[in-house]
Amino acid sequence: GQQLNQSPQSxxxxxxxxxxxxxxxxxxxxxxxxxxxxxxxxxxxxxxLYKAGELTSNGRLTAQFGTTRKDSFxxxxxxxxxxxxxYFCAGYNTNAGKSTFGDGTTLTVKP
Amino acid sequence: GAGxxxxxxxxxxxxxxxxxxxxxxxxxxxxxFWYQQALGQGPEFLTYFQNEAQLDKxxxxxxxxxxxxxxxxVSTLKIQRTQQEDSxxxxxxxxxxxxxxxxxxxxxxxxxxxx
Numbered sequence: 001g002q003q004l005n006q007s008p009q010s011x012x013x014x015x016x017x018x019x020x021x022x023x024x025x026x027x028x029x030x031x032x033x034x035x036x037x038x039x040x041x042x043x044x045x046x047x048x049l050y051k052a053g054e055l056t057s058n059g060r061l062t063a064q065f066g067t068t069r070k071d072s073f074x075x076x077x078x079x080x081x082x083x084x085x086x087y088f089c090a091g092y093n094t095n096a097g098k099s100t101f102g103d104g105t106t107l108t109v110k111p
Numbered sequence: 112g113a114g115x116x117x118x119x120x121x122x123x124x125x126x127x128x129x130x131x132x133x134x135x136x137x138x139x140x141x142x143x144f145w146y147q148q149a150l151g152q153g154p155e156f157l158t159y160f161q162n163e164a165q166l167d168k169x170x171x172x173x174x175x176x177x178x179x180x181x182x183x184x185v186s187t188l189k190i191q192r193t194q195q196e197d198s199x200x201x202x203x204x205x206x207x208x209x210x211x212x213x214x215x216x217x218x219x220x221x222x223x224x225x226x
Binding site for chain 2: 004044048088090098103104
């Protein structure tokens with residue numbers, strides 16, 4: 001089946017640093033989604049991307065939908081302690097009801 | 112609150128027991144999804160409802176897993192004869208539109224531990 005590879009698996013950074021993480025797929029998606037999950041909670045949608053090549057920002061977060069439709073990246077600028085959590089990418093195709101998730105990037109921010 | 116709620120939040124079951132996990136979606140949301148999240152992994156799709164119709168159950172791992180949404184609102188995921196490999200967090204999500212194109216709002220999950 002479809003698989004998403006997220007990297008890096010974990011990151012330890014200092015507060016104020018920028019962060020970059022990415023996601024690659026063995027197959028094409030026509031929607032890419034980025035979620036953040038805090039301990040004991042469900043994932044919360046951060047950014048949705050609907051077109052190949054699209055670059056979208058949400059505050060300090062910027063995400064891009066790769067032109068091959070098989071990859072996406074998420075950047076976080078000027079990290080703060082509350083950015084700590086697990087970030088998941090997910091791919092979705094409109095002819096299917098389900099999203100396919102990667103295994104997450106765990107972000108730790110040291111004050 | 113107006114979010115997705117799930118109950119129980121934690122469930123411990125002995126191997127072989129049946130369990131039922133409940134999801135209360137956001138009022139008026141048409142689509143409802145169940146996911147299974149193993150420790151250290153991303154959510155994996157189990158099944159999808161559009162109103163009361165179960166349109167996709169391709170992710171259910173075995174015939175011990177059964178989901179229903181009889182009135183198009185509350186949903187129950189039932190696992191019969193639980194096994195240790197069923198231990199995971201079970202997440203429910205709902206969205207206002209048809210299919211997954213609209214934002215999915217997740218509940219906090221039910222952590223199932225099978226001993």
